[in-house]
Amino acid sequence: MRIYGDLNSGNCLKVKWVCDALSLPYDWIAVDTLQGETRSPEFLALNPAGQVPVVVLDDGRPLAQSNAIIRYLARDSAFVPRDPYLTAKMDEWLFWEQYSHEPYIAVCRYQMVYLGKPASALDPDRVRRGQAALALMERHLTGTAFLVGDHCTLADVALLAYTRLAAEGGFALQDYPSVCRWIGDAERALGLAPVGATA
Numbered sequence: 613m614r615i616y617g618d619l620n621s622g623n624c625l626k627v628k629w630v631c632d633a634l635s636l637p638y639d640w641i642a643v644d645t646l647q648g649e650t651r652s653p654e655f656l657a658l659n660p661a662g663q664v665p666v667v668v669l670d671d672g673r674p675l676a677q678s679n680a681i682i683r684y685l686a687r688d689s690a691f692v693p694r695d696p697y698l699t700a701k702m703d704e705w706l707f708w709e710q711y712s713h714e715p716y717i718a719v720c721r722y723q724m725v726y727l728g729k730p731a732s733a734l735d736p737d738r739v740r741r742g743q744a745a746l747a748l749m750e751r752h753l754t755g756t757a758f759l760v761g762d763h764c765t766l767a768d769v770a771l772l773a774y775t776r777l778a779a780e781g782g783f784a785l786q787d788y789p790s791v792c793r794w795i796g797d798a799e800r801a802l803g804l805a806p807v808g809a810t811a
């Protein structure tokens with residue numbers, strides 16, 4: 613399998629984390645989104661949306677959208693609950709992440725880290741919605757170890773990707789203590805070093 617991705621992108625890291633945790637072999641193809649590498653005809657043939665991550669499976673079929681990719685790769689693993697209702701609760705978080713979390717937290721981070729904007733130049737409505745997403749997670753994680761039950765599922769993988777980087781987007785993670793506790797637990801479950809830790 614080939615993974616086309618950017619190691620600074622949380623969406624791409626979701627795929628890497630799942631492959632590493634499940635010992636799925638892959639070749640990582642680094643794609644520089646800022647240099648237009650997602651706009652080449654070859655890349656657009658893999659993903660007409662012109663975004664990473666994209667995987668090309670061993671049989672040559674491409675698949676895009678981070679949550680669709682991890683859903684496919686981890687389909688028979690402990691990252692997906694066996695109980696259909698709990699699987700649907702996991703999917704609830706995956707859809708929520710893409711509509712109500714990533715567009716605010718990841719985009720604020722993108723504007724600060726990639727485009728060099730100061731926090732004061734961020735769209736206040738985007739910041740407010742990012743804070744609302746963190747507050748919702750805080751309320752939920754105050755009563756549960758992981759997002760769905762007591763072990764790490766794809767819901768945690770997907771939400772961890774940008775939540776652990778939220779400070780880089782100007783968000784005060786210390787205001788969300790249960791989220792901070794969960795970040796550590798999810799990182800340990802995935803075998804990840806904390807953000808900023810030197811190897």
Ligand SMILES: N[C@@H](CCC(=O)N[C@@H](CS)C(=O)NCC(=O)O)C(=O)O
Pocket residue numbers: 621622623624645650662663664665676677678679710
């Ligand atoms: N919903 C998509 C979002 C993918 C996405 O936003 N990818 C960004 C990097 S994180 C990208 O490729 N940006 C380059 C571009 O849009 O041209 C997913 O979850 O995979």
